[in-house]
Amino acid sequence: MGQTLAHKIWERHVVHRAAGRPDLIYVDLHLLHEVSSPQAFAGLRAAGLTVRRPDLTIATEDHNVPTDDVDVIADPLSRTQLETLRANCAGSGIRIHSLKDPDQGIVHVMAPQLGLVQPGMAIVCGDSHTATLGAFGALAFGIGTSEVEHVLATQTLSSTPFRTMSVTIDGALGPGVTAKDVILAVIAEIGTGGGQGHVIEYRGEAIRALSMEGRMTVCNMSVEAGARAGMISPDETTFAYLKGRPHAPEGAVWDEALAYWKTLRTDDDAVFDKEVVIDAASLTPFATWGTNPAQGAPLHTRVPDPADLPDPAERDAAEKALAYMDLAPGTPLKDIRIDTVFLGSCTNGRIEDLRAAAALLRGRRVADHVRMLVVPGSVKIKLQAEQEGLDRVFTAAGAEWRHPGCSMCQGMNPDRLPAGHRSASTSNRNFEGRQGKGARTHLVSPPVAAATAVLGRLSAPSDLPA
Numbered sequence: 001m002g003q004t005l006a007h008k009i010w011e012r013h014v015v016h017r018a019a020g021r022p023d024l025i026y027v028d029l030h031l032l033h034e035v036s037s038p039q040a041f042a043g044l045r046a047a048g049l050t051v052r053r054p055d056l057t058i059a060t061e062d063h064n065v066p067t068d069d070v071d072v073i074a075d076p077l078s079r080t081q082l083e084t085l086r087a088n089c090a091g092s093g094i095r096i097h098s099l100k101d102p103d104q105g106i107v108h109v110m111a112p113q114l115g116l117v118q119p120g121m122a123i124v125c126g127d128s129h130t131a132t133l134g135a136f137g138a139l140a141f142g143i144g145t146s147e148v149e150h151v152l153a154t155q156t157l158s159s160t161p162f163r164t165m166s167v168t169i170d171g172a173l174g175p176g177v178t179a180k181d182v183i184l185a186v187i188a189e190i191g192t193g194g195g196q197g198h199v200i201e202y203r204g205e206a207i208r209a210l211s212m213e214g215r216m217t218v219c220n221m222s223v224e225a226g227a228r229a230g231m232i233s234p235d236e237t238t239f240a241y242l243k244g245r246p247h248a249p250e251g252a253v254w255d256e257a258l259a260y261w262k263t264l265r266t267d268d269d270a271v272f273d274k275e276v277v278i279d280a281a282s283l284t285p286f287a288t289w290g291t292n293p294a295q296g297a298p299l300h301t302r303v304p305d306p307a308d309l310p311d312p313a314e315r316d317a318a319e320k321a322l323a324y325m326d327l328a329p330g331t332p333l334k335d336i337r338i339d340t341v342f343l344g345s346c347t348n349g350r351i352e353d354l355r356a357a358a359a360l361l362r363g364r365r366v367a368d369h370v371r372m373l374v375v376p377g378s379v380k381i382k383l384q385a386e387q388e389g390l391d392r393v394f395t396a397a398g399a400e401w402r403h404p405g406c407s408m409c410q411g412m413n414p415d416r417l418p419a420g421h422r423s424a425s426t427s428n429r430n431f432e433g434r435q436g437k438g439a440r441t442h443l444v445s446p447p448v449a450a451a452t453a454v455l456g457r458l459s460a461p462s463d464l465p466a
């Protein structure tokens with residue numbers, strides 16, 4: 001029987017296997033940020049150990065960085081986190097891209113830009129959205145702090161193989177339908193537990209047609225369906241993205257790598273543990289109405305009535321969500337008035353996302369009652385956007401143009417949504433309090449975020465007057 005892509009990569013990384021025990025797998029790239037690494041380094045020191053492969057370990061600063069004035073880290077907790085990471089990296093010879101470094105950015109955004117993420121690799125980081133990097137045909141997943149310590153010490157990880165799941169998006173996406181709408185619809189369909197314990201491989205014509213940016217958006221949110229990882233087998237789009245990047249192989253090594261990368265696909269006769277098929281033509285712009293990423297619906301529909309939900313647990317969750325979100329069943333989603341629009345995060349803070357939003361904001365104004373923050377995912381993206389004049393489009397429209405970081409995605413820095421405020425956000429989580437205590441989040445795509453900013457209520461690009 002054939003093998004799935006995930007299985008192939010896993011098997012290539014097993015360094016020790018014993019009956020009844022988890023596998024020990026080799027890690028090709030270990031990414032670090034300030035939130036999930038301090039205890040791991042402390043544990044390492046307490047055990048008298050050192051970092052085994054500092055050359056395969058790379059750090060960046062993202063969660064705690066300020067995005068208005070990068071010269072002032074006013075919050076003492078954030079400052080301690082960043083200083084601790086810097087000291088740990090310096091003490092272990094680990095390369096770090098600190099605030100103001102030209103390669104600083106959200107870890108899942110800056111690493112692929114550098115060409116560090118390549119097909120067939122096993123990549124880990126103490127961050128759930130490491131799943132993003134599976135877009136390159138790598139096995140990339142988030143690990144806990146004690147596992148970070150284990151990888152620092154040994155460059156290996158102890159784990160049982162993940163179950164496999166395929167999500168196939170057949171056909172072509174309609175106009176105005178983005179990668180974000182695809183993944184929000186997938187999660188609404190399979191639920192927050194639908195991918196539990198699995199690695200999801202995204203397949204089908206609509207996935208093949210996505211750019212690397214779009215593929216990263218899809219893989220990013222695999223964890224919101226409970227999956228450990230998401231992945232897409234590499235193809236010409238992947239190779240073209242990688243070619244010439246600082247860490248991509250060159251010359252004969254490139255040719256050799258390419259020959260291997262081309263073998264990285266699921267065999268035709270491989271069997272997945274679970275399979276889901278969605279018709280791309282059925283997808284339209286999407287938005288969430290609740291407090292988990294599966295509580296979403298097409299933007300042209302209404303807030304559901306919990307009483308209509310057959311499953312008691314789902315009904316209960318929907319009732320609680322609507323109470324927190326202060327929404328009445330049956331309200332058209334497009335009637336929901338928004339105070340803040342956040343364009344950014346590791347889900348949608350890439351250049352294409354900024355371009356898509358800027359295209360709609362050009363010559364238009366953000367509604368008077370709306371605050372819009374535009375936060376590029378990395379310094380490179382910020383500079384590229386500025387070269388293209390996108391920053392001026394945003395500021396002319398009345399939006400704020402900020403420095404890179406996680407920003408309002410999760411409120412571990414000064415960018416927080418005030419209690420009772422409601423956002424349209426291109427990030428990946430709409431949990432209670434995620435963007436700030438008592439704040440309410442609607443997850444949307446960049447074009448929906450831009451249209452919403454202009455009209456002041458949840459809107460699709462097609463709602464904008466010409």
Ligand SMILES: CC(C)[C@H](C(=O)O)[C@@H](O)C(=O)O
Pocket residue numbers: 035036063126127128129142410
């Ligand atoms: C802080 C970090 C460990 C966390 C994660 O794992 O995802 C964060 O990035 C998030 O998005 O909630």
Ligand code: SF4
Pocket residue numbers: 062063106127129345346347405406409410427428
């Ligand atoms: S942007 Fe948000 S989801 Fe992504 S790593 Fe930062 S906090 Fe996590």
